[in-house]
Amino acid sequence: MNYLYYPGCSLKGTGKAYEESLLAVFDTINVLLEELEDWNCCGATAYMSISELKAFALSARNFALAERQNRDTGTARLLVPCAACYLGLNKAQRYLNEYPELFSTVKEALDEADLILSGPISIRHPLDVIYSDIGLKTIKDNVVRPLQGLKFACYYGCQIVRPYADFDDQFKPYTMDRIVQAVGAEAVDWPLKTRCCGGSLTGTIKDVGLRLSYILISEAKKRGCDMIATACPLCQFNLECYQKEMRKLYRHELDIPIVYFTQIIGMALGIDPHKLGLHRLFMSPLTAFQMRATSGGVHVRN
Amino acid sequence: MEEWRGWRKISYESELDHLFVNEIASIPGGDKLFTCIQCGTCSGMCPLSPYMDYTPRQIIAMIRAGLRWEVLSCYTTWLCASCYSCTVECPKEIKLTDIMYAVKRMAIKQGVYPKKFPIPILANEFFKSVEDSGRSSEGRLILKLFLKTNPLKLFRQTGLGLSLFLKGRFSLKKETIQRKNELRSVIKALETEHMVKSREELGLLKETTI
Structure with a gap:
């Protein structure tokens, strides 16, 4: 099994730990990832606010590159960890497919640069790939440090399961919960799995953005979670980096580590925390991880 | 934000712009707008509607009524964080998030927003950096x-910036693709007269010509 990997701009910047942990985990379970050569911005959110057509063309260039680089016999498989990129690329593909006029316009533009846009490619999120392709059994079999006793709030964010993904339930997603359970931890039942974290509002209309993030964190705290597991670089950033400001603003002790779900898997697989980028987080989850790892005795092999 | 809000409470028939709804409906799948039953599911689902001046349901009604200025100058579309809750819940499958984007694009294009309002500036800077180098450079974008x-706010954020820098998550390096010309020729092709014209004929994607 091998995939083309589309990191997107965030995973090379603020979301570096996501990339590091993702690559480390896939390496450990022997799934080959090959970075998409010369990939460009997916054209998501902020770009969409200026030109929709050009946003679709940006995505389309990535599709053409993926097809060119694809070494499999079937359709190219593109692994997209960033939620905004995942949505942006998925949306572009969906629209190019649904609106033939749009497709021919974009195709014509791509022709100018000798890029060939042909059939659809398969756009996959790591949650989907780990749950459906790799399988929970493989994950379980590779666990060396079960995370018994750790409680996670699994936060999917808005743009992974909505509105184009078909690998999970749009209203009550479960894939991350199952993955967290597979490594021996507990996925706390909470209703805010897909509630918006505020997105880029934390940087633009701050009071509103912070309030949305605060609602998520305080609910996770109330339900006794040790950490919040995320699958999106912007969600992780919002929930983690503004905790100090939220504490001041809402006078509420919030300290709770926000980790990527790939870091959780990595810890259970016994990967070196440094390789998982744990040192890049503002609030280190290391003590929580280690405390549980030594106290938890039973192995989760079934 | 009071200064750029529409003041009029009553609009007379002669003041309504009936072409407005067609412009919005020209986005892919936009014609579903006409099927809205005003049930309010979108407003109920929206995590941001408590902060909005008009709820998403009202925006749809206003677009259909032809209240161009009121819609373009409202706060609602800027607050939309594009989380798509409305889009997936709408019983009539109206793509509300896309409509919000269409209004946002129109407002940015026509400059209907207060001076130094961060959202259009962020969008413009993001657009420019991608147009220029094919990728966005987070650090530079935030700084700009x-x-x-x-x-002045920059000083208040230096603590956060510094912590991110120390954790290796912030850099002012310019991210770029290698074959910039390839991307530019694609973008340029979309701007040629022929393409713009063919899009107009299709009645599609008018946003670039408004």
């Missing part, structure tokens, strides 16, 4: 945003 909106 602060410089163009409120440079």
